[in-house]
Amino acid sequence: MAEKRIVLGNCGAVDPQDIGSYLKAGGFKAYGKARGMKPRAIVEEVKKSGLTGRGGAGFSCGLKWEMALNARGGQKYLICNADEGEVGAFKDKYILSHDPFGLIEGMLIAGLAIGARQAYIYLRDEYHSLNSLLVSAIEQAGAKGYLKDTDIRVFEGAGAYVCGEESALMNSIEGQRGESRYKPPYPAARGLWNMPTIINNVETLMNVPHIINKGAGWFSAMGSGRSKGTKVFSVSGDVSRPGVYELEIGSPLRELVVDLAGAAEVKAIQIGGAAGNIIPGYMIDTPLSHETFLGSGSVVVFNSTRDIIDIVYSDMRFLSEESCGKCTPCREGTEVMLEILGRLRQGEGHERDINSMEELARVMAAASLCGLGQAAAVPVLDSLRYFYNEYIDRVGQSHFLRSYLGGELVELKEGMR
C-alpha cells in the first residue's frame, strides 16, 4: 500500500498564499454545504464518521462537539491546537505551511457545529515564521465573507511544551502560567474564560471538510477497528528519508518506517513523542491504530547502534524540563527518574534502581494531574519490558566498576559510556 493523501491532499497542489488557488481546487465547498445544515446535523455527520482526535488522545471528535453544542454558555470558543511540541513531531508545521485554507475551512465548520463565534489558532512560538502566512490566509477568507459566523485569530505561545495540553493552553491564552487544570470540568463544559470550549488538533480539523464533502460513510470505510480515516506521521531518527507521510490507519509500521522513510536495522521505534511508546524492531509489522500505537504521529527510529538507556534518559530530560511543576508526582517524579537514569547510563546503577523506577512509574501514572506526568514513565516501562537485558547489563557493568576499579577511575568509566 502506498501513501493515502487526504489531509495532505492540497499540500503542494494549492498555493498557500492565495485563496483563489484553494477555491479552484474545490475549497470552501464543504463550508457552503455546512452552512445549509443544522449544527446538530454537522455534529452527527462527524460523529458517524468516527473521526478521532489526532493530537494523541484519540477521543471522538463528534462526541466532543456534541458536548459543546449541548453546553449552556453565552459565548463558546473553538481553539485549534497548533502547539505541536512532541519530540519528533513536525507534521502540523507541514500542514500549516502548505494548506492554511484547509485548516480555516475545517475551523469554520467546527465553529458552525458548536456555535462558536470566536476561534483561535494557538501557534507555538517556534513556528512564528508561519504567523504571517496564517494571518494572511485568515484575512483573505474574511475578505471573501467567510468569517461572518466565526472570527479566527492567531494566538502565539511563548515556548512551553505543556501548553499543548488543552487546559494549560487555555490558561496560556488567559495570560496565566501554562499549568494544567484539574478535570472535570472538561473544556467542552467550562473551558476558556469558563465558557464551553472545543480544542482540536490541526490534523483533526483538516479532516472535517472532507467528511462534510464526501460523507461519514466514505470516511469510516477507511481505517481499522474503531480507528477511522488516515493518519499523518512525521518520521525522523535513523532513516534515509525523514519527512511527513500520510497512511490509512491500520497500515503496518513497517510500511511507514522501512518502505517510505527508508529505515534499516531497526532496533527500536518510539511513537508519540518523548512520553510515547518504545517498541522493539521485531514488532515492526504491528498495524498503526488507536488500538495499538498512534499518538500524535511522531515516529523516531533507532538503529542497532543506539543505546536504549540513552534514549530513555533523553526522553526524561525533556519531560522533566517541560513539566509545568504544578503537581508533585510529575514535577518530582520526572526529576527522580532522570537522576536514576543518569546514574544507570554513567555506570553507577544498582538493581534496586530498576525497582524504584517501576514503583515510581505507577505513582506518576495514577496521581499526575495531566497527560504529561501520567505518560512520562511510558518509555521507562516499555524499555524495561522490551530491553530489560540492557538495564541488567548496565547494572552488571556498574558492579564491575565498583568492585574492581574503585571510585576514582572516572576517566575509565567515561570511556565505557
Added chain:
Amino acid sequence: MSDKNKTTAGGGPGAEILPELKKDVAHKGYLSKETMAAVAGQAGIPLNSVYGVASFYSYLPVSPVGSNVIRVCNCLPCEMKDGTVVVEGIRREIAIGPGQTTPDGKFTLELVSCIGACDQAPAMMINDRLYGDLTADKIAGILKSY
C-alpha cells in the same frame, strides 16, 4: 528581531498579557522589571503575577540577552544526528557555551526543547530563523552573517 506585533489577541480578560510581553521581548530583547510593571499596571494585576507568567515560558527572558538569541535543539532526533557538533561549533566560533552571552552582547546561546525540525537534524534557530542540516562548517558561515 522581526516584529511580533501581528499576533492578535482579543477575547476575555488576560488575553492581552502574553502578546504584550512578546511584543516587549521583540522590541527590547528581554523583560525588565519596569516593563513587567507596566504590563501589570495595564492589566490590573500584581507585578509578581506577571513575573510568574514571564518566567514560566522559555521564550520570555527576564534577564538581558544578546541581540541575537541562538536556540539549539536539545532533543533526541537532533542529538542522534551528532547534535553536539552544533554546540561545539558555536563554541569554537564565538567562544560561548549554553546559557552564556558573548562579551559584545551580540549572541546568547540556549539549549531548547524540540523545535520541530527533526527532518533536518541537527537544527537550531537564530531569533525566528531556522537553520537545519547543520555541520561545523555551515555554523561558521551562519554566525558570520550576523
